[in-house]
Amino acid sequence: MKLATILSALAAATLVAAGKFHPIDESKVDYVPNAYIIEYNDNVRHRDAHNSFRANKVDYSVRNEFNVFNGAALTVKSGHEGEALAKIPGIKNVWRVTLHKIPKAPKSTKKATDPSVVSVHHMTGVDVLHKKHKLTGKGIKIGIIDTGIDYKHPAFAASGAKEGCFGRYGKNCRIKYGWDFVGDDYNGANTPKPDGDPMDCNGHGSHVAGIIGGNAMNIKVSPKPPQPFIGVAPEVTIGAYRVFGCYGTSADDVILAAMELAFNEGMDVINMSLGEDSSYKSNPTAVLADKLIARGMALAAAAGNQGTDGVWMVSDTGLSDLGTSVTSFDNNYGFYNSFTYGGAVYPYAPSDAWNMAIDLPANTTLVPIFEKDGSLSDGCDEDVYNGLDVQGKVVLAFGDQSRCLSGRGSIAKDAGAVAILVQTTPVGIATMGGSYDYPFATVEHGTGEEMIAAWRKNPKSRIAWSKRPSTFTVENGGSPSVFSSLGLDGELRSKPDIAAPGGNILSTYTLADGGYTVLSGTSMASPYIAGAHALYMQAKNAKPRGDEIRKVFKNTATIGSNFGSKTKASAAKQGAGMVNVLSAIMTTTSISPDHIDLLDSKHFKKSVKISIKNHGKHSQTYTLSHVPADALNSYNANNTFPLGIPVIEPDYATVSFSASKVKIPAGKTVKITLNFKEPKKGKASEFPIYSGFIIATPNSKGGVPVHVPYTGLKGDVSKVPMQDTVQGFPSLMAQQDWKVVEIPAKTVFDLTDPENAELVPVIASRLGSHTPNFTIRVFDDKKTFVGYLYSNSLGRAFGWAGRVSSTSFHGKMMFSRWTWEGQVLTDADPTLEPVTVPSGTYQVVVASQKKLTKGDYPADYEVFDLGKISIKTAPKPAEE
Template identity: 65%
Template sequence: MKIAAILSTLAAATLVSAGKFHPLTNPETRYIPGGFIIEFQEDIPRNVAHNALNSKKVDYKVRNDYTIFNGAAISVNSKHDGNDIAKISGVKNVWPITLHSIPRVQASKKKTTDPETASLHQMTGVDLVHKKHKLTGKGIKVGIIDTGVDYKHPAFAAKGAKAGCFARHGKNCRVAHGWDFVGDNYDGKNKPEPDSDPMDCQGHGTHVAGIVGGDALNIKTTPKPPQPFVGVAPEVTFGAYRIFGCDGSSGDDVIMAAMEMAFNDGMDIINMSLGGGSSYKSNPQAVLGDQLVAKGMVLAAAAGNDGAEGVWMVSDTGLGDLSTSVASFDNLYGMYHSFSYGGVAHPYSPAETWGKPISVASGTLLPLFEKDGTLSDGCDATLYSGVDVKGKTVLVLGDFTRCKSGARGQNAQKAGAAALLVQSTPYGLAGLGGFPGFPVASIEFKAGEEAVAVYKKAPKTPVTFSKDGSNFLVEGGGAPSDFSSFGLDGDLRSKPDLSAPGGNILSTVPLAHGGYELMSGTSMATPYVAGAHALYMQAKKSKPRGDVIRGVFKNTATIATNFGSKTKASAAKQGAGLINVLRAITTTTSISPDHIDLLDTKNFRKSIKVTLKNNGKRAETYTLSHVPADALNSYPDPKKSWPLGTPLIEADYATVAFSQSKVKIPAGKSVKVTLNFKEPKAGKATAFPLYSGYVVATPSSKGGVAVSVPYTGIKGDISRVPIMDTDTGFPTMGYLNSTHDFNEIPKGFTFDLKKDTPVVLTRLASHTPDRQIRIYDAKKKFAGFLFSSNNGAAFGKRGRDTNLDQEGNMIFDLWSWKGQVVATANVTAVPSTLPAGTYSVVVASQRKFTKGVYPADFEVFDLGSIKF
């Protein structure tokens, strides 16, 4: 749709300088072709901004208009790209509309009634908040931005009612607000079909809502819960904002519309258990999120489930300065189906593509060994050659360096196996994608070790699978979840902020799906934090904005150790620690800021002032102390560019000196204390160890609540951290022939761009403020930045790439090139086509914390020349 130009209005307006285009920050990111989120300059009226687009002959249709976020989502029908739109006066920022999948979680339907599975509230003090303080979240509104909510579920019924309801359909309904933005058939690529009914047909959103405020303590109707349980805040009022269809993805444009509606409906808290790839905080959801928090809301967002990928992987939605990024801890107990081997029952977690108990008839178990006798990862199909696995359950190692569970499952199925068990490393029950139609499941590390030992003594020992679920003390329970993503972000900011129970969580799912399921993910930890905010607001009889409450929860969190460890887990993994709601509502002390970013050696912030405040009714004396945490070494080999998937734990501890180690503060007063940091003596700066710890202030009065603040830093020069993945031969250049096969470029080859397509391949091992592909002519004169028909202009911020996709394929960026370039990396006209000739291709990535002067501040790779 073209919006008619109102020339008089346009002439009267004073339009400011052009804005910035933000290309996609990760090659995995799927997007809507021609779809853009536009943020206008603060003082530009909406109609003037639209007229400015029209004046440049941009043919577009408005997908969504926003009010709090001064901008719009559009679909462009003309050939204008994001760079063209950013050039238009009055535009501040432009982003492609990216697609976000329904988060992957572990799921398992159970039948036992063991009450220990609901022990998660004992980990956080919520059990005592319910019993002693009688807090339930009543009067607080929580918006669930997700797949919708099954509002008919009895766990969402008002007191005295047998079933839940939606306010548009009944009275006294706990789901009082909501909207379906998309319809059942929406998958992110087709046209949304919105309506007023936010019923959940997928399940994720209902599970999230149950954690926030479900109440399944006294349900008598069928289906009954496997055991009684209650959410964090069982009397909150819900808003259900459905942004996903029954399957598929959702676009930024829809998600942002839901965020704004939640605010306009009066939600106090919004829960965004979405997740995404690594990024910078300048993504549109994070920008709008900070705007909403600044207006008084709370935004809780999932930190992501990329723990197996190593550092720099915390997810994008929660990267705002004011939002809360939530990591996960495993519940102490979990209900699982099991396999019995050698007289011992071990829990297992089915892969997502299997999603049900394994029902293999009694048979034998066969560990797949490498030639050296070690347990194989199952990625090499040739190891099955000559091995009889027909009808047997195969056991492999869960090291995902070479391939993922889909490839392992396919190899086992082709060999004739009946099922595949994958031993988790280093511990716990991993969430697996699996291979469609074939039973794949993860088992605990210890279970794998014991199974191998039994096999070596008695190879014919039978293996059996249970028909029902049982309660197990979970390996890794009460500690940071293995799947939970590591920080920091691309600017060395301290993310995630906080942790909550997210592993092995029993909650609600739609009645049509059985009513109740156990799931794991930061998707489950995030609503726990959202519910905790509701309890805090009710306790304080006020509604502070999100970053204020975040500070209280971070101050009072329980600093935890990794499973089996005696030292504290890195703040890059657990943030400030495991949320403790009882301590948060009873503390009379605060310490701010709520995190300390020491940056790297070159930019080291050695002296930091913190403010310690006594909110109590009498004077208090505090003792200040330092608790060091594990350092993470992701680069032990200086010749390697790709960070370790599981960082090495080191005792590289910083030291802290206090301007006052003891301080007495009168009631209602505050004191500033200077913290003088010294970087760790241990640890090689060339390995860039990520060190962290906690500064603690302990009151002297009996029963006083100690408060703490986490700090993080990097030893070494962050500008020297490898950016491009040279370990596997990136960046590189070649061409695709007519059958799309990749070929090396023969010496002296001249391209016919009508038949052959030159391509540049890149793969990032770390964030970069500006990844460029530069083109030079035969005289070494800069000709422009490569413009790709599939990826657009090759410049801009980029997040770190993950290693493999769910099918085990290596992830990288492919830039197809038909001789087009753009002249500048700021704003540009329509890409131009270079004349025939010979051109050099240079891939350059700006090093972190540099000014961006080329080539001094870049990691540069000259890939040679192309002739066409």
């Protein structure tokens, strides 16, 4: 076929729908300059797409090519930006190549030497499946996309062997498949150096692999485990797909390549413990996840560890329609460093930044800091220390994160305290940001109360710090982990999907770093679900699609409660509940769909149909019931940024059934209509997220009840605040010597030499909620739109954006800082290269599209006119 014919066919194929560019929030997402992931239309072949690129004068090199995804990752050398690439015939979607942080493996728990860390399988029925049903995952393949695996670890050894091996280097290797896509020195910014050896030099991937398929029950070689333990599927075959170096980040085109290789090598399940920040489902890994699952695979992905950042924080790959977003429940036991105070021993968790054991003199004493009303202070205001002698002492503060954005640790340090302990709220031990140069740790809520009581009895009591970690029965054990990210997603879909043990999990680690450790995170919960898939497939002697297994797991999960609560935790926190693999295998009933999205009051789905199927051999009668769950209020104090820990309220929906009891013959399905009414309690102006569970209970003895979660938002979601106006955002400021300052009166910004300008304009933004399109628009003095702001530091100011995190590692308030050097991107420019506007006065407008709207400007946007600024730019060179 001639090139002209090819291009004609491509043009015809794209007349119906042009390609779409998916801009990112470049203020909060790291990306590779000039690199793009491009998805072709379904009927377009790779060579035809490349011909089309060349015909449109795109100069590029290929980073990766994808088959199932049907596309490529390119480095573009000709200056074409994403919008221009999306207009080329044959293109379906275009994304920037973004970078994912290496999964965190806390150093403070590397020495797992205590003999009493306890297995978690009794929480999920896996212990019964191992002992009674002899299920081990044999014959199932699970691909782990992570930091690699220390395949020499004895916990991965075949029966009778002293150490494990990798498939390409030995016989009977359990880690049989895999590839190193990057090399040790890769950090996301440099060139990958792939090879065939996926050895782990970080630890995270090895820990994940041990949860899935490690066997440390009878290890007699050094290093020995602190206690014998076994993974979920100890005879599963593993593929190790290494996408991270020893440090740094990884590009998502590398992750896509790993996903495709896992598919090509026959993996039945993929685990991706790679949760990032708040995201939309239109990200490339989620798109490929749906394609792979539609071809018969299953995929488990971590929901994220930002539970103390509040709602709207579920991440990345698990947002796919068919994938499984996994949240975490705490183990009943934890492995922590500790201190002794008032005759009792208490565990603590060092801050993310400090990240090591606290070692202070044994004569340090405690000083709780109080507000005027006698309550424990959060330590966010300097004046709370007025009149207090904290010199050389340890401060105890309250862990409220709804307003403490300036770093309580630095305030305590300036007051003279040698360390700060923060009482977690509401329960558990939730790590905080802290400072790299200051001892900062969190303690359980009950610990804080007991310490205050001991201090009142004897203020001179001293604190003695442990030399090594040990095991504690933990607050919140068996309940949703405080650290797990909260939903919903940007389109009010019910995410996360399901929970698994992820808090305080003993597993394998790199041999160079001790071989074993205890870690916490949804990174630990996700592989548990991946291993559970293997047991289910083995039990059924079949390999259903991942979304089908997800439905069974969700139908049969154990609905959990927050620690000390008699009500059920929100489905936006726990999904359908803690996986019960035994019940999933034994059930003879299913409910479809596996979740119900009621959306908001404006789009409220009053009537929903569910299907109940009896897979058993006999007729079964089911009784339908409704169990409401806690509502989450994140905007109860006129705040414009969601609370770090939402207020729990009894805002319950009501449900009526077209039939409250139904008899279903064997093999048949019955449809039931559910009629919902929004909660009477709860203010629509505060946008509470409510949820609950619809349960079908069989009347037969030993029958497994099944359920489906629902979620909704009371109020109009389009009125949920986008910008944090309470904190003064968005705002038009000036940047001088890297500091943000007020713009001096009558300022004309001299941007003729932007790199050396003493003063440049800055637009400060703080998004507290998803937006389908975040924009900074520039108008001239006649109110004519001239383009979208372009910043040399952050790039283009338009495109979808998830919300920002509450605080940084240092406890500082997170916001986006857009410097402006006088450049804009215009719709009229086909390549969308930034152009410099002429000298003059310009009006700056920040506009964020509201959720569930069409995107008509300005009606569907939250609009802030930041006023006018005057700039002087270099004149455009005369054309020769």
